[in-house]
Amino acid sequence: MTRAVIQALLSHWRAHRLQLATLLIGIALATGLWSAVQAINAEARASYARANAQLAIGQFDELRDPSGPIPISRYVDLRRAGWQVAAVLEGPYRVSGRTLRLMGVDMVAYPALPGVTEAEQSTAPPEPADMLTAPGRVLASPELEPLLQDQINLPPILTTSALPTDVILTDIGVAERLLNQPGVISRLVLLPIQPRDLPPLSQIAPELERVSPSSQVDTARLTDSFHLNLSAFGLLSFAVGLFIVNGTVGLAFAQRRGMIRTLRALGVSMQRLVWLVLTELTVLALVGGGFGLLLGFFLAGALLPDVAATLRGLYGAPVTGQLTLQPQWVLAGLAMAVFGTLLASGHALWRLSNMPLLEGPGVQAWQSNSRARRIVGATGLVLIVGGSLAYVSIGGLVAGFILLAGLLTGAALLLPALLAMALSALARTARGPIAQWVWADMRAQLPGLSLALMALLLALAANIGVGTMVSSFRLTFVGWLDQRLTSELYVTARDADQAHAITAWLRPQVDAILPIRNVELSHETGPLFLYGVVDDPVYRQHWPLIASTPTVWDDVMAGDAVLINEQLARRATLWPGDELKLSSERILPIAGVYSDYGNPTGQAIVSMAQLDHITPGTETRRFGVRMPPEDATAMAQTVRDQFDLSPGTVVQQAAMKAQSLAIFEKTFVVTSALNVLTLGVAGFAILTSLLTLWTQRLPQIAPVWALGLNRTQLARLELLRSVLLAALTACLALPLGLVLAWVLLAVINVQAFGWRLPMFIFPWDWLWLFLLTLLAALIAATVPAFRMLRLPPAELLKVFANER
Amino acid sequence: MNVKTLLLYLFISFPLPLWAQGYAGLGGSAEGFNEPQSGYAFDFPKDHGPHPAYRIEWWYLTANLRGEDGRDYGIQWTLFRSALKPFETEGWQSPQIWMGHAATTTPDAHFFAERLSRGGIGQAGVTAQPFEAWIDEWRMAGPDFDTLTLSANGEDFGYDLSLTAQGPLVFHGDAGYSVKSADGQASYYYSQPFYAVEGTLRLPDGDMRVTGQGWLDREWSSQPLAADQSGWDWFSLSFEGGDKMMAFRLRGARGDFTSATWINADGSTETIPDGSIQMTPLRTDQVAGRAVPTHWRIALPDRDVDVEVLALTPEAWMGTRFEYWEGPVTVTGSHDGIGYLEMTGY
Known part of the structure; x- marks a missing residue:
């Protein structure tokens, strides 16, 4: 008997190969993205641990001279x-x-x-x-x-x-x-x-x-935020991948209702059926998960060099670009695949087990009532409020992510209710029976599509949010680079004597020479680099201060005050008016805070004279040279030749900017890659949901067709429905995405990197994304629309012949 | 760096009696280093100081002490110098490596510590006049070689002692040229065996005032052992009545090589040639997982010496990077007395 049931169950997949492929792809995508992120994180963490052990860092107390x-x-x-x-x-x-x-x-x-x-x-x-x-x-x-x-x-x-x-x-x-x-x-x-x-x-x-x-500086702690970020993305991708699984399994079960009814009628117990279906799903999950692991491994391998470069650039964290396959990673990936698949199939399975013996193929199979929608909507509201409360009361990076999770899932759960409201409002504007039918039909389809639309909402919001963050960061960063890199040339001499010789030689030929000198001190929040600057108009005009006292530069140049970078200010909650302890006997008031992107450590600036007081005898080997930009290239070469300096020791501003930007771009390569993937997965989810709905469409379409709408019109309406729902979802995704961007910029970034970024708005990007969404919805609806076009009228007639 | 392996390699490369363990490279030539020559005229106080052109050198003090509690104690204070190259320079890249060993032995316990340093930066070294030998805070110093203070500290023990010489320096072998094998390997070797010692031992249970007598060995060489020699047993014995004896046996595949110096109470000496003295282990104890002879019979028929030498405690194992046994002994038989025993290669 069991064998016969298995054969019957398998016959479904033989008849629906595309569906099987979709299901496996869904599981593979969910597992793959999740596992890739896990592999990257594990590799990076292993690298830190290895490096620390190899250098015996963090094992012993140390003695340091703060000065x-x-x-x-x-x-x-x-x-x-x-x-x-x-x-x-x-x-x-x-x-x-x-x-x-x-x-x-x-x-x-x-x-x-x-x-x-x-x-x-x-x-x-x-x-x-x-x-x-x-x-x-x-x-x-x-x-x-x-x-x-x-x-x-x-x-x-x-x-x-x-x-x-x-x-x-x-x-x-x-x-x-x-x-x-x-x-x-x-x-x-x-x-x-x-x-x-x-x-x-x-x-x-x-x-x-x-x-x-x-x-002591702990790389793992420093980079925790970065990995948390990646993990959040991995989880998001996993969730979106599960929407596909949910859609496909729902479709498969809907199509199997007839077969299951027959099996039950033949005497197969429901318990045995449920167990066999569970086993079937587990096997599918393992196969899909296996593919997912392969995908994840290659994806991680492809992304790891960029992640490694980012971590090195941002934190100086030593990460190798090579991936090693760990058994626990394989097991965890497969476990996630099985867990995810069962989770996504839970609803379908539950309904299967509760299916009355003699129920026919459900016309109402996918409908849920408005009461359920209200409950889901209320849950969404609770999640949003809960997330916000968690952030307000706990604070910190983890709370930031709780806020994000609350906002995103809450908004996703609210979506069906909001869409229903929007459709009701639109229905009231309808003129004529066809329009009224279209709106009503859309509302009727909403429950079946809502999961896919939720996936779309999340993907769009993540896209808008992360895109806004990256673009805002980029804009700020470029502006900041322009402010910070004011000298045309940066020279590093071999020693103090050579530095003297070079400055003496350069002085008559250039506008100004700005010595750069720094020492490493320690602060309770970690290492603190103290820089000395000379009084030059360039600082007063260009230095990117985000908070300051009215007499900031006069005080600093007189040696009466200190400037600190934003990272130190936020970590130690020090702002203008507070004091910074530089050594046991030197405490200076803080006159200003400047932005300092891309630097994980604390930094402070005092006048050169003050630096000499704090650490007497430090040599100046580096300095910036101000001169007409058009002469910089020639001058750099002359300095190199004259003093036998290697190319790396005489750097032009332009090269430095290009290098900084390159590091910046690399930092977000991973982010944008995951972004694009989630959007793709969401589009796929819509497709599977539409295919699922298709099976239940005939009884609803047949009467309309019988009333005189031809198949071309119906196919067009099919496309229109998909595009409209996607458009509505996109409209709702925009505010959510902006809130997400704000949380990323003002909460997550501050916690993770120590800087807060101004938010810039990029409407053209949104328009582009909107069009992309419509296109995705259009493509997703093409398959059912084509089926509609080529549907033999006999099939539609069968609905009335009660032969289905 | 991992001093363990580095220095194991470093010191084991040299044919030191202390660490001689049948290592294949024992007979390696001493390229660039000076070799001891017979007939050398010692130059004091200069020769109390280091000889960087020789590969290996030590200042090796042991003392038998009696506490206010009436119990016997022993201490060891040793500074080794080992040269990677036959010269000294300032700074970290000095090729002179210094190693200190300190120990205190009680009737039922043994404490020891070890220090490592390189020359060139002032962390360890020896100056001849005024005399100072030091590594880290360990120090043996005084206005001259006859009046010294001595200190060392470990994790759980320490001592502060003063030493006053009651007799002259004693030269072993042929006026300080001490032959170490039948093939003629040799070292420069002299001792000050007449120190009166007093001071304080700091032990886990508290401080202990002690008095007693000390014996300081000075030896330097570049290649003192033959290739087949695997270890040695070395005795410094002080008999009641004032006579003393230094005796050692180098154990080799081709047979043992023995040598001894009889030291009269007035400091005059007689060198006792290879084969004259008999050393027989009577009993071994398991110490640190090895069978170590802790009870000996020493016979020197020419001088009617036939004594048993018994370790104060078998526990005097030096679990340092190169392990050996070094501890106080008591002497009974034809002569009664006290002394120190060092055994390597077990």
């Missing part, structure tokens, strides 16, 4: 007082236009690093004499070897796979030479075993601060 580097003599003082510390000197190291992180550790004292252990366990372990004495050795990942090979400055390279791909590891003695910082230490790592009777730190090195691992 700058630590001299070797301080290290010896601490050691000779018994403090067991290991010295680290690190800094950026530029190789052929790429900035790597050079980490020099005291290889005699530093705790075991996996990279070194691996090198030592290799077949040709490095000689200690080679590692510790000149010229030394550098350790780097095999990916870096081609890049480093031809560098004449670098000592011989040892490759190890146990290092992040952007790190060069070496002994501190080698690092001092490569970084040109002899005799200094960036930070001291406090080793786990300390002797008894240690004198307090304040006695030996009062200027040093002890930093616990939790307050």
Whole structure:
């Protein structure tokens, strides 16, 4: 008996191959997009964890000097007082236009690093004499070897796979030479075993601060928001994919009602039927999920390099562009596929199990009453209010996403009610019976289409919201770049002496030379980079302040105040009028806050004289040069030739802008890719819903046809219906999208990146999207319209012959 | 860097008695390094200081102490120098590597600590006059070699002691040229075995005032062991009546090589050649998973010496990067006394 039932169930899919394909595609799309995002996130997180473990970051307390580097003599003082510390000197190291992180550790004292252990366990372990004495050795990942090979400055390279791909590891003695910082230490790592009777730190090195691992910069924490963002998109895609599954399964069940009635009549118990259908759905989910995983894997592989580039550019987070297949990822993906499929089929399955034995193919099968619609609508309202309340009461990034989820699902649930209201209003304007029938028919179809329309609403709103955010960000960013990059040339000298020589040589030939000098301090919210500026009109005219006191520049240039960037202002809730502690004895009032996009860390600006007070003796090696823009290219070349500087050390403003913009574009590649995919999936959902409805259309259309409307007219009306509903949905999606954009710009961005962006409106984009929606609806309706055109009149007549 | 593997490699490459474990590279040539020569005229105080042109060198102090509580204690304070290249430079890239070991042994416990540093930056080193040997906060220093203060700290122990020499320096082998194998490998080796010691031990249970006697060994070389030698047993014994004896046995595949110095109470010495002294393990104990002889019979028929040497506690295992046993002993038999025993390669 079971075999016979299985054969009967399978016969449906044999007869409806397209439907089977649609169902599988739906499951595959939902699983694929979700899994791709999961794979990307997992890979990135694994990269951070690996990098931290490989560099022993976050395992030990550290000592840092808030005012700058630590001299070797301080290290010896601490050691000779018994403090067991290991010295680290690190800094950026530029190789052929790429900035790597050079980490020099005291290889005699530093705790075991996996990279070194691996090198030592290799077949040709490095000689200690080679590692510790000149010229030394550098350790780097095999990916870096081609890049480093031809560098004449670098000592011989040892490759190890146990290092992040952007790190060069070496002994501190080698690092001092490569970084040109002899005799200094960036930070001291406090080793786990300390002797008894240690004198307090304040006695030996009062200027040093002890930093616990939790307050050291944690890449994972820094990038959490980015991953949350991706996850939200993945979940959205998953939801939209499930709409397809829902539509297809609904259609399949509707078409099978006759068969099921026959099976029941033949004595198959409902329980057995439900179990078999459940098994059937699970198998389908596994097959579709399998395809989805394949899709997800390739999608993740294609997107990961861009995500990696984004994370590196935005946070300096080391992520490799390579994907590894994890078993738990496969299992989670398949589980999501089964869970999603059953969830999307739940309604259909429930109705199947409650189907009265003798009920015929339901004319009312897809209808629901207005009471149900009101309940759904009310639930939507509750969700919107709940989301808003959650945000107001909890705050933070997660609450921001709860707000988003509440708004989106709430609005989606409200959609049928709103559409019904709109259609009722339109129906009142109808003149003549055909028009009245069209409106009434549309309202009647609404329940069957509402899920697909919800998918469309969500996709459109996400498109408008994210599009507005990206475009607003882009506009702001470009304007900000123009304000920030005011000098025509940016020069980095090898050392202070060369910097003197270059400025002396340049001064008579250019408008102004603006030294750029910075030191790294620490603030309770993380590292704080303090910059010194000289008084030049360019700052007063162009610097992008978002909040300031009336005398901001006078105060800052007089050394009486400090400017901070928006990230620091929002993280530490510091605004003009508050005070910033720069060192133990120097606290300055904040005179202004400036926008500083693309920078994850806190920043502050003081006058050059004030910077000298705070960290005496810092050398100026970088400066901006103001000059007529048309001469910049020639001057850059002359400076390079005259002082034997590499191309990367003399950068033109235009090149810098282009580079910044390129990083920016890459940041949103993933976002727009997911955006386009969701819209595609929504269009597909409409198609499947229309096909589902089609089976129930005949009894409704036949009387109209009999009353004199021909098939061409009916097909046209079919198209019109789809387009109109899509248009109505798009109109409702616009305000939702704008609210979404506002939440993204004013809530999510502030929480995730630390900056708030002004919102710009792009009506032409909306129009374009509107047309695209109509086109999608038109295409989706084409199939049923064609069927209508080619429907043999006999089929329509059968409705009256009661032969269906 | 991972000091463990680095220094294992670093120190194991050199044929040090302490870490000699039959390593294949033991007989490696000492390219660029000076070699000890017989007939060397010591130059003090300069020779109390480091000799960077030699590969390996140490300042090795052990002391047998008695506490106010009447119990016996022992301490060790050692500074090793190992050169990657035969010179010294300023800064991190100095090729001189320093390693310190400190230990305190009580009748029922053993505490030890280890320190590593490189030369060139002032974290560790030795100056001859005034004398100072240090690594981190560990320090052995004084106006001269005869009057020293000594301190070291570990996680759970520490000590502050003062040392006063009661006799002259003692030279081993042929006037300080100490042969270490039948093939002629040798080192420069002299001792100050006559320190009177007093001070305080800091132990987990509290401080303990102690007095006793100390023995400081100075040795430097570039290649002191033969390729087949796998470890050694070294004794420094002080007998009641004032006589002392230093004796060692280098265990090798081609047979043992023994050497000893008899030190009279007035500091005059007699060198005892290979084969004259008999050293027989009587009992082994399981320490740190190894069978270590902690009870010995030492016989020197020429001088009517026939004694049993018994470890104060078998637990005196130095679980440092290169493990060995080093602890205080008591002597009974034809002569009674105290001393220190060091055993490597077990």
